[in-house]
Amino acid sequence: xxxxxxxxxxxxxxxxxxxxxxxxxxxxxxxxxxxxxxxxxxxxxxxxxxxxxxxxxxxxxxxxxxxxxxxxxxxxxxxxxxxxxxxxxxxxxxxxxxxxxxxxxxxxxxxxxxxxxxxxxxxxxxxxxxxxxxxxxxxxxxxxxxxxxxxxxxxxxxxxxxxxxxxxxxxxxxxxxxxxxxxxxxxxxxxxxxxxxxxxxxxxxxxxxxxxxxxxxxxxxxxxxxxxxxxxxxxxxxx
Amino acid sequence: xxxxxxxxxxxxxxxxxxxxxxxxxxxxxxxxxxxxxxxxxxxxxxxxxxxxxxxxxxxxxxxxxxxxxxxxxxxxxxxxxxxxxxxxxxxxxxxxxxxxxxxxxxxxxxxxxxxxxxxxxxxxxxxxxxxxxxxxxxxxxxxxxxxxxxxxxxxxxxxxxxxxxxxxxxxxxxxxxxxxxxxxxxxxxxxxxxxxxxxxxxxxxxxxxxxxxxxxxxxxxxxxxxxxxxxxxxxxxxxxxxxxxxxxxxxxxxxxxxxxxxxxxxxxxxxxxxxxxxxxxxxxxxxxxxxxxxxxxxxxxxxxxxxxxxxxxxxxxxxxxxxxxxxxxxxxxxxxxxxxxxxxxxxxxxxxxxxxxxxxxxxxxxxxxxxxxxxxxxxxxxxxxxx
Numbered sequence: 310x311x312x313x314x315x316x317x318x319x320x321x322x323x324x325x326x327x328x329x330x331x332x333x334x335x336x337x338x339x340x341x342x343x344x345x346x347x348x349x350x351x352x353x354x355x356x357x358x359x360x361x362x363x364x365x366x367x368x369x370x371x372x373x374x375x376x377x378x379x380x381x382x383x384x385x386x387x388x389x390x391x392x393x394x395x396x397x398x399x400x401x402x403x404x405x406x407x408x409x410x411x412x413x414x415x416x417x418x419x420x421x422x423x424x425x426x427x428x429x430x431x432x433x434x435x436x437x438x439x440x441x442x443x444x445x446x447x448x449x450x451x452x453x454x455x456x457x458x459x460x461x462x463x464x465x466x467x468x469x470x471x472x473x474x475x476x477x478x479x480x481x482x483x484x485x486x487x488x489x490x491x492x493x494x495x496x497x498x499x500x501x502x503x504x505x506x507x508x509x510x511x512x513x514x515x516x517x518x519x520x521x522x523x524x525x526x527x528x529x530x531x532x533x534x535x536x537x538x539x540x541x542x543x544x545x546x547x548x
Numbered sequence: 549x550x551x552x553x554x555x556x557x558x559x560x561x562x563x564x565x566x567x568x569x570x571x572x573x574x575x576x577x578x579x580x581x582x583x584x585x586x587x588x589x590x591x592x593x594x595x596x597x598x599x600x601x602x603x604x605x606x607x608x609x610x611x612x613x614x615x616x617x618x619x620x621x622x623x624x625x626x627x628x629x630x631x632x633x634x635x636x637x638x639x640x641x642x643x644x645x646x647x648x649x650x651x652x653x654x655x656x657x658x659x660x661x662x663x664x665x666x667x668x669x670x671x672x673x674x675x676x677x678x679x680x681x682x683x684x685x686x687x688x689x690x691x692x693x694x695x696x697x698x699x700x701x702x703x704x705x706x707x708x709x710x711x712x713x714x715x716x717x718x719x720x721x722x723x724x725x726x727x728x729x730x731x732x733x734x735x736x737x738x739x740x741x742x743x744x745x746x747x748x749x750x751x752x753x754x755x756x757x758x759x760x761x762x763x764x765x766x767x768x769x770x771x772x773x774x775x776x777x778x779x780x781x782x783x784x785x786x787x788x789x790x791x792x793x794x795x796x797x798x799x800x801x802x803x804x805x806x807x808x809x810x811x812x813x814x815x816x817x818x819x820x821x822x823x824x825x826x827x828x829x830x831x832x833x834x835x836x837x838x839x840x841x842x843x844x845x846x847x848x849x850x851x852x853x854x855x856x857x858x859x860x861x862x863x864x865x866x867x868x869x870x871x872x873x874x875x876x877x878x879x880x881x882x883x884x885x886x887x888x889x890x891x892x893x894x895x896x897x898x899x900x901x902x903x904x905x906x907x908x909x910x911x912x913x914x915x916x917x918x919x920x921x922x923x924x925x926x927x928x929x930x931x932x933x934x935x
Binding site for chain 2: 366369371372391392395396398399400402404406408410412413414415419423424426427432471
């Protein structure tokens with residue numbers, strides 16, 4: 310398993326996660342170790358129920374491991390209280406969801422501004438940040454549009470701008486192309502690749518789509534809660 | 549403040565639901581406002597009357613018993629009394645009226661000294677004082693019935709077995725909120741007619757209105773008046789004008805308790821209605837709440853956002869109801885209702901403020917459970933939820 314890097318943004322050490330369903334213990338991750346260094350772009354693949362989303366939730370501090378430790382950007386998430394974890398997320402993480410999860414009542418500008426409302430930035434400073442984020446995703450012309458007035462691809466780009474706007478250490482993407490057609494998916498992956506290469510954003514992406522996974526620097530394969538790393542070259546070779 | 553646009557957008561999210569929730573609050577608070585306004589108006593007018601230093605004197609047995617007119621002169625001579633007038637409710641019908649307006653037999657020479665808030669042009673007052681069958685009417689009733697100075701009117705006696713043929717000698721005006729729908733005429737004219745018809749009601753008045761020299765002298769004066777007639781054939785009960793007004797209110801029963809109970813029921817029902825609407829709204833937004841929490845919105849912020857949203861809806865509804873009550877009674881002739889004290893009905897500002905606070909409290913109470921539940925939404929479960 311890929312562990313041991315000194316400058317890892319995400320470090321999982323001996324992480325196990327079990328859920329209780331109707332008094333039955335269901336193991337999802339078992340004794341998992343993982344290092345994701347700064348600037349990495351990791352695609353996590355695997356069948357349904359393999360633990361992909363659980364891994365993302367643990368890295369985001371949305372869920373706590375049954376055993377082991379999760380350290381992100383130098384902070385051991387297990388040590389943080391619920392409220393500190395929430396604040397930590399607002400400062401260090403950016404989320405990209407499969408269903409975009411934009412607020413339908415807010416414009417693109419207002420959606421991107423949401424995370425900044427939790428900061429002490431002035432209105433003018435917030436506007437500058439939002440415009441920059443929307444410019445990066447190529448939607449500065451549509452900042453006054455509501456989600457319903459945008460295509461799926463555009464909605465996802467707004468969601469990426471929202472994830473970017475507070476300049477997070479880590480971007481977590483859960484099936485970012487899962488709801489898009491091929492062309493829009495291509496655009497989104499171009500954008501994520503650009504964020505990784507130009508802006509050195511560390512990205513962890515869960516996907517079912519091999520084409521999307523190929524755009525990452527490396528791919529991790531989860532099978533029944535255990536990692537199997539596959540180099541992209543090997544994947545290419547495997548066809 | 550920076551969250552306000554988001555809150556306001558959420559208020560408008562499901563317009564129909566927000567409108568109906570707001571309207572249910574508006575209608576209910578209209579009712580509560582009117583009920584409380586009736587009580588508060590009596591209190592406010594009573595408190596306002598304190599500065600006029602008036603003591604009202606009725607028969608000890610109650611308002612339906614007469615006060616002998618001879619008492620007026622006896623009170624006039626007491627220390628601390630500036631002036632006294634009798635006030636006898638005539639209750640006559642004008643033309644086809646079904647409900648009588650307020651008509652009082654009084655002393656023309658001193659009536660407007662006691663009711664100093666009313667203004668009558670000096671020439672009209674002088675004519676009234678010289679004319680035994682003259683009367684002075686309020687500006688509002690004169691305008692409504694298109695009466696002018698010099699007009700002759702006939703009031704058919706209902707309580708008293710006589711009819712009054714009166715000439716309008718003048719029209720009085722007064723400050724906002726004062727009763728400008730009364731008619732004052734000479735007591736001696738009524739008494740003369742009663743004596744002619746050999747009525748046993750002659751020589752009596754319903755009440756005495758006493759103007760004290762200063763408001764501070766009123767408590768002592770009331771005690772002395774009560775004591776002065778305690779052993780007479782017609783004992784009296786002296787009270788402040790505020791207490792006198794309250795007596796009218798209490799004629800309708802223990803109206804304060806009644807109104808409070810209605811208000812409690814209305815508020816409880818509203819909290820359920822608004823709370824249900826809020827809960828439905830939040831249930832549809834579980835995923836959005838989860839997203840907010842995922843990107844860093846704390847439980848406290850989520851809870852606060854939902855509570856403010858509930859309060860905004862309730863306050864908008866409350867404002868509509870309160871303003872509807874205020875404007876309706878400002879532009880509607882309430883004298884036709886025939887309930888004592890309603891002829892000059894208005895909604896006091898204090899009642900409006902109370903109702904607005906009540907609306908905010910309804911919003912707060914209705915939002916507490918949905919807000920608490922929203923704050924507790926698990927991000928992982930919430931994100932999985934597909935509405």
